[in-house]
Amino acid sequence: MHYLFIAGGVMSGLGKGTITSALSHLLKNSGLKVSALKIDPYLNYDAGTMNPYQHGEVFVLDDGSEVDLDLGNYERFLDTDLVGDNNITTGKVYREVIERERRGEYLGSTVQIIPHITDEIKNRIRKVAESSDLDILLVEVGGTVGDIESMPFLEAIRELKGEEPPGSVLTALVTLIPEIGQNGEQKTKPTQHSVNTLRSLGIQPDIIFCRLKGQLLNSTRKKISRFTDVREDGIIGIRDMKNVYGLPKVMNDQKITQYLTGLMHLQTDPFRDILQQFNANIENPREHVRIALVGKYTALQDAYISHREAFLHVTGNTGIGVSIEWIDADEMIERPEAFNKVHGVIIPGGFGYRGVEGKIAAIKYARENNIPLAGICLGFQAATIEFARNVLGLKGANSSEFDTNTPHPVIDLLPEQMHVTDLGGTMRLGSKKILIKKGTLAYHVYGKSVIEERHRHRYEVNPDYIEKFSKAGYIFSGTDQEGIRMEISELRGRDNFLATQYHSEFRSRPLRPSPIHLFLVKKALEYKMKRERS
Numbered sequence: 001m002h003y004l005f006i007a008g009g010v011m012s013g014l015g016k017g018t019i020t021s022a023l024s025h026l027l028k029n030s031g032l033k034v035s036a037l038k039i040d041p042y043l044n045y046d047a048g049t050m051n052p053y054q055h056g057e058v059f060v061l062d063d064g065s066e067v068d069l070d071l072g073n074y075e076r077f078l079d080t081d082l083v084g085d086n087n088i089t090t091g092k093v094y095r096e097v098i099e100r101e102r103r104g105e106y107l108g109s110t111v112q113i114i115p116h117i118t119d120e121i122k123n124r125i126r127k128v129a130e131s132s133d134l135d136i137l138l139v140e141v142g143g144t145v146g147d148i149e150s151m152p153f154l155e156a157i158r159e160l161k162g163e164e165p166p167g168s169v170l171t172a173l174v175t176l177i178p179e180i181g182q183n184g185e186q187k188t189k190p191t192q193h194s195v196n197t198l199r200s201l202g203i204q205p206d207i208i209f210c211r212l213k214g215q216l217l218n219s220t221r222k223k224i225s226r227f228t229d230v231r232e233d234g235i236i237g238i239r240d241m242k243n244v245y246g247l248p249k250v251m252n253d254q255k256i257t258q259y260l261t262g263l264m265h266l267q268t269d270p271f272r273d274i275l276q277q278f279n280a281n282i283e284n285p286r287e288h289v290r291i292a293l294v295g296k297y298t299a300l301q302d303a304y305i306s307h308r309e310a311f312l313h314v315t316g317n318t319g320i321g322v323s324i325e326w327i328d329a330d331e332m333i334e335r336p337e338a339f340n341k342v343h344g345v346i347i348p349g350g351f352g353y354r355g356v357e358g359k360i361a362a363i364k365y366a367r368e369n370n371i372p373l374a375g376i377c378l379g380f381q382a383a384t385i386e387f388a389r390n391v392l393g394l395k396g397a398n399s400s401e402f403d404t405n406t407p408h409p410v411i412d413l414l415p416e417q418m419h420v421t422d423l424g425g426t427m428r429l430g431s432k433k434i435l436i437k438k439g440t441l442a443y444h445v446y447g448k449s450v451i452e453e454r455h456r457h458r459y460e461v462n463p464d465y466i467e468k469f470s471k472a473g474y475i476f477s478g479t480d481q482e483g484i485r486m487e488i489s490e491l492r493g494r495d496n497f498l499a500t501q502y503h504s505e506f507r508s509r510p511l512r513p514s515p516i517h518l519f520l521v522k523k524a525l526e527y528k529m530k531r532e533r534s
């Protein structure tokens with residue numbers, strides 16, 4: 001078993017998650033059995049209750065775990081389904097230790113950070129590595145070296161290194177190389193300081209990933225090596241890239257696999273660049289469409305990272321480039337003409353009332369003007385409300401999430417949610433089977449009648465209204481296995497309007513793009529060409 005820990009120096013936001021993901025892709029496609037794990041030093045048990053504005057999107061796994069968005073990056077680059085154990089938080093570690101203490105399992109000892117917390121951290125890391133019989137587990141340590149919160153984790157890494165055979169535990173540090181002045185001189189001091197901080201915790205790095213704008217100069221590499229004792233071939237330049245899916249190749253060109261396997265005594269095959277054509281399509285798309293994403297966290301695009309990636313996957317597979325127009329839902333009410341420039345609309349998920357009326361206005365505009373639309377989760381619920389109000393004529397129709405006194409709760413609490421009080425981990429979560437009716441648009445899009453997609457919601461279509469909807473042409477073309485919960489809706493006779501209760505963006509992978517995003521982009525291109533002709 002081999003472990004590579006990836007910590008961050010200098011500052012946050014240097015792309016540790018992307019570097020970890022790209023490296024995992026490179027190693028997997030060099031013939032190794034690889035997985036990735038994220039350590040989040042915050043006290044939250046998981047990401048489920050976190051505001052997307054603070055931490056970006058909450059990602060959902062097959063098993064229903066609500067996790068850090070980096071797990072989404074790992075899944076996309078590794079093309080593997082991960083589980084909740086692949087995300088360790090301080091909250092999970094302490095909860096376990098405290099519960100064990102309450103059960104008396106520490107037999108009267110004083111429970112302390114060292115050894116009890118650090119042991120629990122090591123157990124969790126080892127459990128992930130051993131459960132899937134890996135060659136190498138990449139472990140990304142959130143935060144920046146020197147933060148108080150990450151101390152117990154770095155201590156656990158130091159201990160693990162001492163306990164495992166030599167050469168089986170390596171550490172990488174991601175740092176920033178500022179380029180200063182007119183000549184863009186590459187400065188190494190922040191890197192030197194970060195390495196010193198890591199060393200003061202007893203850890204000598206084996207690899208340094210240098211984030212910078214351009215190419216890492218050989219003289220810079222030499223200088224870093226001299227000050228940090230990291231071999232020159234272990235110092236990898238990570239320049240800014242438009243397309244992160246090209247990063248595995250950038251790393252491979254710097255021979256990182258040879259360096260790593262040399263230290264770890266692992267055998268690999270030559271790298272198989274399975275994303276070559278995919279990247280070529282992203283870098284030189286043949287066609288181009290503009291898609292409006294109408295949301296309430298549009299100021300922070302990381303809040304919708306899985307949608308952004310899903311559209312990239314579509315481009316990589318079709319050569320149709322997608323520009324996303326980030327439209328704040330509240331603005332929609334005043335200026336639906338923002339849609340004049342776009343060829344398709346996506347309404348993503350969300351919680352709480354803010355932005356909902358804007359989303360409903362956007363859906364009305366798209367429905368009435370034949371603009372291609374995909375609604376996801378709250379987007380599906382908003383499409384249902386819009387149809388109820390404006391076609392069925394149900395005045396004041398709403399979701400009971402937003403108006404508990406609505407005369408027409410067309411979206412209502414899931415029955416099993418009635419007595420739920422805790423917010424964390426209590427929604428209808430994770431992968432569920434969906435049955436699609438033959439002959440529908442959804443069937444045409446998926447090409448099969450049983451699919452599996454991931455969920456994260458508390459509310460659903462109120463069964464009392466289903467017949468009314470169907471009679472008026474708003475059809476539920478997909479349901480859960482029991483046929484009780486509505487999962488997909490479409491408009492009779494319309495081939496460019498589809499909404500889903502589930503989140504297909506979470507299962508989108510580079511070479512297997514989300515069928516809903518693929519559908520929307522294809523319809524957007526049709527719409528664009530038709531409009532240009534007329």
Ligand code: GLN
Binds near residue numbers: 379401458
């Ligand atoms: N707020 C809605 C619900 O809980 C939609 C959730 C979502 O969009 N993820 O059902």
